[in-house]
Amino acid sequence: MSSTANRTVNLATYIFTRLRQLGVGSVHGVPGDYTLRALDFLKPAGLCWIGNCNELNAGYAADGYARVKGISALFTTYGVGELSALNAIAGSYAEYAPVVHIVGTAARKAYRSKAMVHHSLGDGDLRVYSDIYKRFTVAQASLFEPKTAPKLVDAALEQCVKESRPVYLELPSDMVGVHVPESPLERPLNITPPSNIPKEEDSLVDAILDCIYSSKQPYILVDGLVAPDGITDEVNEFARATGFPTFGLTFGGGIIDGTLPNYHGVHAGKFGSLDFTPYTDSADLALLFGPLLSDTNTQGWSAVPRKDITIAFRRKSIEIGASTSHCLHIKSFMRTLLGRLNTTKLPTQNPKIASLPSVRKLATALPPIEPSSPIDQDSFYLRISSFFRPKDIIVCANGTPLVGGRDFILPPNTKLINSAIWLSVGHMLPATQGIALAQQELGEGGRTIFFEGDGSFQATAQELSTIIRYKLNAYIFIVNNDGYTFERLIHGLNAEYNDVANWQYLKAPELFGATDGSYVVQTHEVRTWDDLQYILGNEEFQNGKGLKLVNVRMDREDVTKNFRAALKLAGQQLMAEP
Template sequence: MTRKVPLANYLFTRLRQLGVGAVHGVPGDYTLRALDYLQPAGLRWIGSCNELNAGYAADGYARVKGISALFTTYGVGELSAINAVMGSYAEFSPVVHIVGTAPRNAYTSRAMVHHSLGDGNLRIFADMYAKVTAAQANLIDVKTAPETIDQTLEQCMVQSRPVYIELPSDMVAAQVPEVRLSVPLNVSPPKNTDEAEDHVVSAVLSRIYASKKPYILVDGLVAPDGIVDEVSEFARITGFPTFALTFGGGIIRGDLENFHGVHAGKFGTLDFTSYTDTADLALLFGPLLSDTNTLGWSTVPKKEITISLRRTAIELGPSSHNLHIKSFMQKLITRLDSSRLSARKPTPSLSSPRDLIKNLPEIDPSAAIDQDTFYLRISSFFRAGDIVICANGTPLVGGRDFVLPVGARLINSSIFLSVGHMLPAAQGIALVQCELAESGHTPGRTIFFEGDGSFQASAQELSTIIRYRLDVTIFIINNEGYAYERHIHGMDEEYNDVAPWRYLEAPSFFGAPTNGSYKIELHDVKTWGELDKVIKNAGFQDGKGLKMVNVRMGRDDVSTNFKAALQLAGRQLMADAK
């Protein structure tokens, strides 16, 4: 006789097999029975303060672990989370969103159940999610449910995008065959045909060998495309001048001599346009070319010189080839003959943030901290294994100047840019670090840079960090409001102000223990000397427990070069209004 298991157990076991260790969410009456099956499947429940934050946390978890799970209730819960799921969809973060729904007969009878709109259309929320997820499943049929789950989870992994699974409350304990659980899911990248792959590899190599002035431009989708190692190796072998876009920061090894940092055009700390504007070849990896990521598209290379390489497409000028990038890159590297490269030597005219750090003047301990050099100077605090997270706003911009050690990683946003996203995401990332420690690995630290306005959008998740005793170091960039927006429009307007919170009292309010069982360290700094003393302290450097630094900066302080970009955006805003 075929052994059977409850459907919820089947779903959660599949998640565990894919590497998920915890499920984020908020309980609801349509989810409660299913939650009982989490622990038996080896999963941990992480209760967030609201569904939106749970979605943000699942997003952060997925960006590091490669997959995550979010569990909300029908209607009110799933709609609270949809903003986060949309961001995951836009930026290719593989989140499995499970929704506990009303029993099946409520749909057939068009019942006026709670959390609905009261019009009998109980499919409306699923219809919304179909627009922002890569695959959808409604587990209404016992016979097909296991196969449907498997196919949906495979799409989550293969496309690296969110998927949506409806689990009706009367299907939670439905008995399904266990046999499929013994067969691993097929999440391998699709294979290219040798003939098609060889043809395009040869075409790309011909362009590379003919180039006299090439460069490499790395964007953030290199990570979900699964080619971080390949792109780094390609940059190392060719020696071509290599830059990142903002979303691609931290992907290329910072110690490579030919890596020159983030390309932000004339609005960056370093301006590389004299080289990039006269180049004859741009190799663009993992592009997500939003206006913010490319400074109003000013750093997008000319199409006629660009070879764009994405997950399922290689574009050479006007022609596009449907090839999967992983095996393509491996073959490209294998067949690359470095002796035929005409541009192998370093380019002396190109500087890097490493050079800027070497030439920084000695700090005046009594001087106020400013955005122009804060992100360069704080780079000395980072070490291998760290995951450094930049919230949207001035930290996103400032993080372009980070110099990360080998083995450190940067997490930021590119296009969706939801304020409040990154504090819950930091919680999800810290949870992955905790899981690594529990499995015998040596994790790095979770280090988070957050503006005061962004912190106020999702501050409740500080309590989740404390509740689960996670290790997170937080630098709050406190400039009394939305400095990023001030420079676009409304420098002195009230709508760019935020309430003057006492940030360092938040851990106490959110239940931080006072008996020493969980380390809490709090610092308020406004001068370089005060900051230097904090980051050089061995106890602070260990990254254990919750550490918060309230970094006070000028109300309108942003980096000098980027100020011009914001002012240009402001002028464009006014011009568009006319």
């Protein structure tokens, strides 16, 4: 008989223990009166509390943490707290970040009596917010009954990991201390990726291998859902084994080992720094992994391959051409595909491959630096790539860094984190706090390096104080081009609504509490290449300890050259008649 057969734990401890078993080390959030009793049980369960400045930012931070550790937890109060966090949870849902959102609610008797409690709408419907969350989460657990609560918690957490999307736990304040059996905690949750029916899997593997072997001009296109789908190693192995020309989409930058000779860079149609369309437009096979084909991610869908030549590998399905879809789980399928791949049957190298550009060639072709020259978007991201090291996590905020980051040359074992479809302004600064925390907990020695525009920084700047409060290690490069340059070039070049306040960014650490000397802070103003080279070459700057805040001045209307045409096109589309 199990040693815990007759033992019990309170429900809050049960939830927190399960989270710790899944690898969560810290819980983000903002306290509220409906959550306070539960928060008392965090530390005894082995978890740390990270108090953010507001619930939206806490949700963003949990999103970043989840993208590194594979799961995260967010704890907010009923109504005002959970609705503030909803924007972040929606982004996690759209971009497959597994966040467990725990909401502390009023006691159960308030639901039964339809009481007019605070944070409600005053109409007696206390379930309205949980109903909203059904649209933004893959599982919900209303923990109102002691007998069913543990099973509901376990089922929701399993779905969170398996689907790599947010889930919602509704924890009434009077359920926090209710005792439930401890024995289920001895059984690991079932989070193993499902397998396929062997006959169906083998048949489809044969069909896809036939397509590969008979192709004349194939290529591999890698997008960002490869990571949450759990097939990063398999896709890298496939690219290495086939030697096919391999490209990323913006969201998929950093998935493929950038040192592979057949990896050429990020594909953005004719609007990227590199134009691969002479090859991709005449290809006869596109192998598309982990796609999230939004307009932004594919540069107005200009990088999306033709359906008739595409095999799309998704989490739960594999689509061949325009009309055939097979419901199979990708992890198992990829292992079988790799095991059956016969490299002697692969097509001979197409002559067009020799003329394909690559991001590495682009970097080596850069002219020598003029030390006193201003920094420009076209070469900043290429040149700063030499600063990156293996195990670093590079984060790009929405706006010019999102586009510029396509030109990063990443060492092996680095990770690039950006946005594909949600693109919420201000998302990535709090996310960087979560990422830096996750890296610290993993203890693998990598640095967190974040690039953000000045407009985005102003949206969520207060989370700089959370980075300082918890003494996290992070680089923050503010790409300061005096406002919303993207929007200026789409519409309103000189319009007031595209301006932002003229902040003194380098004074922010002092405002946010970095004053006692116990935490290393460096701030730097950078206007020229000479300024930038000086700080990048400094050993104390390179060591990754503490906060390194760099204000990089760029021209107000500067974007990468080819992307300017994309913004002009976007403006024309906005003005087009329906």
